[in-house]
Amino acid sequence: MASLLAKTLCFILLLAVSSASDPEFVYDDVFNDPERDALYYDTFPEGFIWSSATSAYQIEGAWNEDGKGPSIWDTWTHEGGNVHNDETGDVACDSYHKYKEDVAMMKNLGLKYYRFSIAWSRVLPNGTIDNINELGIQYYNNLIDELIANGIQPMVTLYHWDLPQALHDSYGGWMSEDIVEDFANYASLCFERFGDRVKFWLTFNEPWIISLLGYESGVFAPGVQESGTTPYIVTHNLIKSHARAWHIYDEEYRSTQEGEVGITLNSDWNEPHNRSNPDHVAASDQAMQFNLGWFAHPIYKNGDYPEIMKTRIANISAQQGYPKSRLPEFTEEEKAYIAKTGDFFGLNHYSSNYVVNADSVDYSTPPSWGKDANIPTWKEEEWPSSGSDWLKPVPWGIRQILIWIDKEYDGIESYVTENGVSTKDVFELNDESRIKFYKSYINEVLKAVKIDGANCRGYAAWSLMDNFEWGAGYSERFGMHYVDFTDDDRPRQPKNSALFYSSLVKDNGYVVGSSCVAVISTSLLLLTLFSSLFRSLC
Ligand SMILES: *[C@@H]1O[C@H](CO)[C@@H](O)[C@H](O)[C@H]1NC(C)=O
Numbered sequence: 001m002a003s004l005l006a007k008t009l010c011f012i013l014l015l016a017v018s019s020a021s022d023p024e025f026v027y028d029d030v031f032n033d034p035e036r037d038a039l040y041y042d043t044f045p046e047g048f049i050w051s052s053a054t055s056a057y058q059i060e061g062a063w064n065e066d067g068k069g070p071s072i073w074d075t076w077t078h079e080g081g082n083v084h085n086d087e088t089g090d091v092a093c094d095s096y097h098k099y100k101e102d103v104a105m106m107k108n109l110g111l112k113y114y115r116f117s118i119a120w121s122r123v124l125p126n127g128t129i130d131n132i133n134e135l136g137i138q139y140y141n142n143l144i145d146e147l148i149a150n151g152i153q154p155m156v157t158l159y160h161w162d163l164p165q166a167l168h169d170s171y172g173g174w175m176s177e178d179i180v181e182d183f184a185n186y187a188s189l190c191f192e193r194f195g196d197r198v199k200f201w202l203t204f205n206e207p208w209i210i211s212l213l214g215y216e217s218g219v220f221a222p223g224v225q226e227s228g229t230t231p232y233i234v235t236h237n238l239i240k241s242h243a244r245a246w247h248i249y250d251e252e253y254r255s256t257q258e259g260e261v262g263i264t265l266n267s268d269w270n271e272p273h274n275r276s277n278p279d280h281v282a283a284s285d286q287a288m289q290f291n292l293g294w295f296a297h298p299i300y301k302n303g304d305y306p307e308i309m310k311t312r313i314a315n316i317s318a319q320q321g322y323p324k325s326r327l328p329e330f331t332e333e334e335k336a337y338i339a340k341t342g343d344f345f346g347l348n349h350y351s352s353n354y355v356v357n358a359d360s361v362d363y364s365t366p367p368s369w370g371k372d373a374n375i376p377t378w379k380e381e382e383w384p385s386s387g388s389d390w391l392k393p394v395p396w397g398i399r400q401i402l403i404w405i406d407k408e409y410d411g412i413e414s415y416v417t418e419n420g421v422s423t424k425d426v427f428e429l430n431d432e433s434r435i436k437f438y439k440s441y442i443n444e445v446l447k448a449v450k451i452d453g454a455n456c457r458g459y460a461a462w463s464l465m466d467n468f469e470w471g472a473g474y475s476e477r478f479g480m481h482y483v484d485f486t487d488d489d490r491p492r493q494p495k496n497s498a499l500f501y502s503s504l505v506k507d508n509g510y511v512v513g514s515s516c517v518a519v520i521s522t523s524l525l526l527l528t529l530f531s532s533l534f535r536s537l538c
């Protein structure tokens with residue numbers, strides 16, 4: 001009897017102890033590889049920058065107020081047929097009038113940084129420097145001053161997709177090299193007027209999307225469909241514009257303003273399906289070069305496109321009968337001017353894919369970036385879903401992409417400038433799926449920093465609040481605050497993810513130290529002691 005009792009006790013205690021040493025998983029039904037997915041308890045280095053992000057067209061509204069000129073997104077949404085339910089950013093979150101509320105929300109979250117964008121056509125209504133809209137300048141001065149008064153540092157994107165319509169009409173916008181001069185003047189004006197208070201500048205947000213969705217598939221403004229040719233020209237002009245803005249800052253503003261200029265690139269991580277298969281590993285690298293390297297190789301390395309892009313596109317162009325490569329070339333002088341024009345690397349990251357090598361090349365016309373890249377990728381069915389088709393959470397991917405960037409670009413200072421997850425358009429304040437997403441993804445950023453030594457210095461959650469999600473209109477919500485778009489006043493309400501994020505920010509990471517956790521770990525310690533006692537008894 002006594003021995004039976006002892007044995008039962010032993011069993012219960014051993015069960016308790018073994019479960020205590022079980023690793024903790026955020027997505028325990030999908031991502032539960034103990035080596036890879038176990039939650040890692042540690043804090044970020046001191047001074048790690050916690051932020052949240054938005055962009056002008058997605059939140060400001062006031063599309064034609066106080067002298068603002070139209071952008072290509074105003075035209076695109078007003079045209080009809082391009083966006084879910086023909087929704088527009090005419091009012092959006094009405095942040096043009098409610099920016100003080102936005103800043104108060106950030107302050108409640110305990111954030112010390114905010115990433116937002118300037119609408120080019122709000123400060124220069126037709127894009128050119130001969131026509132400055134002082135009321136537009138005033139709006140950004142007010143916002144920046146309000147941030148600083150609340151202890152929040154601005155991180156500013158100069159271009160988040162909203163090209164002044166006048167520049168598209170007069171010479172085709174990004175399709176023409178004329179844009180370089182106009183972008184340079186705009187950037188210089190922003191450095192001059194705001195640079196006394198803004199120390200982090202991003203020239204472009206996701207140029208990959210600008211080129212491929214704006215000029216290849218044409219599903220985003222300005223809706224050009226010139227697959228396989230124009231997107232390469234657009235990227236060429238975007239890179240030249242970026243380099244020009246960086247040099248202007250470097251020569252005219254850096255010594256007095258002491259800030260930094262970078263660019264924000266987007267990419268999924270492309271995981272080799274079999275890491276022991278060198279063909280899969282090469283395919284993964286090829287995919288990363290066609291996505292990130294297209295922009296980052298010129299800017300952070302040698303002023304030129306990745307070798308793999310140059311050889312593949314030249315070869316495929318020749319087979320398709322083009323007299324020369326569809327990928328434009330930089331002159332030696334341009335290469336020298338473009339190389340090393342990024343003070344830091346901004347990464348927008350949301351999801352991952354598996355990748356394998358392709359077994360043949362598709363030389364058929366029309367040409368496309370996709371055929372040039374020629375990488376079979378997919379997302380596993382069982383990976384979690386979100387409110388957006390293209391977004392399946394794969395937390396371990398962000399660790400891998402940060403490692404890849406760190407290695408490829410020689411330990412460049414990097415920032416996650418966007419990361420987050422959508423839910424469908426339902427009223428929901430208890431957003432568990434978003435808490436899981438942040439908890440797991442930020443933990444993988446922590447592993448990249450603390451275990452792998454990646455030089456990542458900050459993280460911006462996308463997004464501060466629900467907003468206009470481009471082609472999806474208001475049907476997908478990414479916010480840590482719920483916005484009621486049916487109410488003229490656009491009231492905001494914190495979701496549970498806002499509380500989660502603010503406590504993570506406050507702890508600067510994952511701390512075993514809350515009173516609840518302390519009690520649990522003390523009892524587990526006692527259990528361990530008793531169990532060894534009982535083990536010897538049994
Ligand atoms: C913009 O406006 C200014 C002043 O009215 C004018 O000189 C300039 O040509 C305009 N530029 C474009 C691209 O429309």
Ligand SMILES: *[C@@H]1O[C@H](CO)[C@@H](O)[C@H](O)[C@H]1NC(C)=O
Nearest residue numbers: 273274275276277278279280
């Ligand atoms: C992975 O690739 C290696 C090398 O090609 C091969 O030996 C191995 O069988 C592959 N593993 C799987 C699961 O296919």
Ligand SMILES: *[C@@H]1O[C@H](CO)[C@@H](O)[C@H](O)[C@H]1NC(C)=O
Nearest residue numbers: 311312314315316318319361
């Ligand atoms: C182009 O690609 C084909 C097929 O992969 C290959 O046989 C050929 O050698 C390549 N030509 C050049 C010039 O790279």
